[in-house]
Amino acid sequence: MNELLNDILFLPERASTFADRVDTLHYFVVGVTMVASLAVGTAALFFFFRYRRRKPAQTTEYVVPSVKTEFLFVSLPLIFFLTWFAIGYRDFVFYTTPPKDAMDVYVMGKQWMWKFSYPEGPNGVNVLHVPANRPVRLLLTSRDVIHSFFVPSFRIKMDALPGRYTQTWFEATKPGTYQILCTEYCGLSHSKMLGEVVVLSAEDWDNWVKEQRQGKLPNRQDALADLSLVPHSARMAEQGQALAANQGCFKCHTVNGEPHIGPTFLGMYGRLETMQTGQKILVDEAFITQSMMDPGAYILAGFPNVMPTYQGKLTGPQSAAIVEYIKSLRTPDIRTGASRGPVYEPLSQ
Amino acid sequence: MSPSPSSIAAEPGAVPAPDSHHEHHPSYLIDGTTVKSWLLSLDHKRIGLMYLFWVLLFFLVGGIYALVVRLELLTPGPTIIDAMTYNRAFTMHGVVMIFLFMIPAIPGVFGNFMLPLMLGAKDVAFPRLNLASLYILLTGAIIAIWGMINGGMDTGWTFYTPYSTQTTTTVAPILFGAFIIGFSSIATGINFIVTTHTMRAPGITWFKMPLFVWAMYATSCIQVLATPVLGLVLLLVVGENLFNFGIFDPSRGGDPVLFQHLFWFYSHPAVYIMVLPAFGVMSEVVSAFSRKNIFGYRAIAFSSLGIAFVGFFAWGHHMFVSGQSTFDAGVFAVLTMLVGVFTAIKVFNWVGTVYKGAVDFKTPFAYFCGFLYFTVFGGMTGVAFGTASLDVPWHDTYFVVAHFHFIMVGATIMAFMAALHYWFPKMFGKMYHEGWGLVSAALIILGFNATFIPQFLLGNMGMPRRYYEYPERFQNLNVASTAGASLLAFGFVIAAVYLTYALIYGRRASANPWRSRGYEWLTESPPPTHNFVGPQPTYDEEPHFYVEPKKAEVPDAV
């Protein structure tokens, strides 16, 4: 019966405990809607025909509803609507309240991929492995804009907000592979932000965890990530980091905020720096590039003029990559802070 | 003396006798023929017609965007445009249709034209403000369209932060245009409320006002109370986009969910700005074409106010999965149910109006049938959304798209078309071709269903909205939807053709071709410049009163 209804309504297969609850209410609501609209529609069509106009200037009787009729008009929908609300809200509370023994998985959405990390465990990109018949709580966050984590077969959905965690949970009922979709518009490749949940049976799950711990499947999941989707500047920043390491920048410049021989890279971009001459200069792309090519031109107050020039050692794209890297090193300081997200510490377990 | 309204009312359906003074009071259409006399006219009827022209133009623009979107979705991969163009197209479809068509359509055209006529007033309370509101709308539209031509915006019409503050597309001019359009909406709202309060002719007490006036009154209350909040939010997003105020910036502690609260505080009631006038139009149409007094007049009038009030406090049902608290979700869910109850009361009373009536199945009544259907299904799916748990899988999928196109667009378009046909003789003094009217109505209603029923099913399958590409399992239904959209477009083309034809070659209409008892039919068609001649008329009877005097003594309670 349920399968038939599912087919009529084009519902995807049900694979979580919440899906069963949602679908039951769905059938109830659709059923009542159909019966009620059929009743209203039939009555209307009957009236259209029965009371069709017989002569052009026909007059009609003055009919007004009695209090009883009006009461019926109000109470009938109200009773149904409140019943639906009661069932729906009970399920909604069920859905927003993860059980205490749930397994935690951290989910981070970013343009345009999903990253999953297990506490003390492996990471994954775009593929989430979970055991069947065990509640799994997802703590969702985002690195850039709002995303929304949606698994149609589980009937669950929750927005991932930048800079904070939302939670959702599910208990998958049968092993299999289920699609993850992003349902909050998040930019150019919104529709490519797909992933999948792999639900494993108990023993498969144990094996998978073991394999992950032993590192037998190195980067299996990372390989799935479509690098072409990573923003251009982010890829450049990664190149820049490698370059900076090769070129020995880190001998004099730290990235943790502590001044060394040279000023730290952390939070440098966009800051107003004071020069030895007392002049104040905004650190922008041009300033960083010039400091690499002609370090002696501007010396920051408090630092010696010891930096060699990189004129000729770095190509244009290379210096641009290093600039991108420095730009990516914003301090978590509230002044210039980039979104690094909160740190969530679970108390239980 | 022109025929006094009460003398016509005494004799149902009577055509006013030709009058010797006619030539001294030319119809508003020919009273001044220069371009300036139209563009700077303070006459509410001419302003209404200018609104009609612009609103139809914007409908065409939004419709073209819609067809582009639908064509793109014909295949799972790229079809005719690239992803960026697609994202801009659906955003512009939403922005144009909502801010430039749906919100000004019925209030701007039919509210402007009919409200003073229905109240027995010579004009709205502030005619200059009325004209200004049209030009404010056009100013906003020009700024927004300038933004569209210079890049367009890709945020979706909801402008959710932080995406809207980070995107590099031209957000600022389009949002600023929408901000200016808000002033137009506010001005119209203020004008209508004051007109209803102060300009009613002697005899028209609050409970003798036509139901369209009640609906416009409720709509205007929403416009006045909600639009300023949207104005502020739009300014903040523009500021955020241009100057980085950081008010919604999550990296500085800002809360994007707070943005959503403020946004939906306007945008949810905005749905009622679109649909309440439709309810008002349909109350008039169903009464006129079944020649029956409204069943439960007060119930419909009060439920309009009830929707306007409760509609403000249901906004959180757009945010069930946004990280909003469970407690708040429950509060909003209950209040959403009340909106459903008010709408149900209206539906029952419309059907009750037909009971023991005398139905004349003309084009406006055909649209009423479509309207009833869209309201019932759109409304019931809306209530289903309000149950919180069902919203979780449906949120931001095609089910939402189909739902709001049913209730907000379907109901409003039906009412717009019904109003256009019902009041066409009054506005232009010409009759359209009834047969073609019924054909196009059938096509539009069928096309609408063919477009959006597949989208309900797509939503059930889990296809998210705003997807440029989609997994292949969704294709069949998308093709069906696109096919439906072309049928819908065809229906509109037919309507455009025969209405334009009627405008020029149409048969001359009498003052009251439908033999309606609505107050607006008491004057000539088209009405003279100041609506009626002589001193302010008095009104003794209710509108929608089709009873033989001797039978009126004993109300028949059902």
Next chain:
Amino acid sequence: MSIANESLKEEREMREERHTGPAKYVMVWAALLVFTVVTVVTGRMHLPEWGLILALTIATVKGTLVALYFMHLADHKGANRLVFVTSIAFVALLMAFSLFDLGTRFRPALPSGSTPPTWPVEIEQSGRYGGKLMAPKPTMEQ
């Protein structure tokens, strides 16, 4: 008929005000100044619990005086009052519903670094799953 009466009634009420003279305005003005001094004095005491409520109460009293006497709401009856009161009510409801959300949300779903006071209503869900949220440590450079 009713409409003309509505307008006439208001007109009559407006006219009556003419005979009271400017003394009323001076008194209202003086009261406003006194309240301003009171609110500044109490504000400087930094009352822990009731500071905000007291300040807002005084502001409300001042606002009511301005609306009733300077803006003549005492004379403008009927629809004018309804409009003003409705707008204030909607402001209150907008704020209330938004704050309900912030107060009862899953704690980690609030912005990182925020330290909201505990909400008077205990929500089972937030207490049930424990855990605490820490802001990324602000590093003081320079």
Next chain:
Amino acid sequence: MQSNPTADAVGAPPPPKLAMHFASLEVQHHAARLGMWLFLATEILLFAGLFTLYAGYRFLFPEAWAAGSRSLDLTMGTINTIVLITSSFTAAMAVHYAKEAKNKMVVLMFVLTLAMAGAFLVIKGFEYSHKLHVGALPGFRYHYDAIQLPGAPLFFTVYWLSTGLHAFHVIVGMCVLAWITTKAAKNQFSYHNYTAVELGSMYWHLVDLVWIFLFPMLYLV
């Protein structure tokens, strides 16, 4: 109602014009006043958005709000409050004189109001320049060393936005009042015709009303 019983002296104010679509002058006044109240309601809801942001962020960042509030100049704020209340008083008096057809007093009262409005803006300007100087700016421009708490930039964002929007209303109000003053200088207002003065002054009172709430919210708590 068209004739003006007090219009006997030479140079008496002209009788008001009745627009053709109104039933009577009473209705016309009533409509104008109701329209103004509706407009003021929209202004109140415009500020409501900012008040909600204030309330929400204050709830989330109480420490930053306390620190930010203490860093504002209470003396200047208090002076500004007194100046604005007094300007509101003179605006109310202008209505009183307009009803008595004392147009010269109307001009005087409005000039006083405008002068105080100017003073308000000048004092506000001093406050703004101080904020600019120390770097208490909205958003990523914030570099105020004295307050380094989470949420502090938000306090100043709300501060700048709300006082800025209020200052914008002050400027608009000044333009409106200046325009009405020129009409009063032409001796146009009388017992039967003071709607413009009344509405202009109502707008000014609303500006005052908003400040009455902004002042304790920003400076005191």
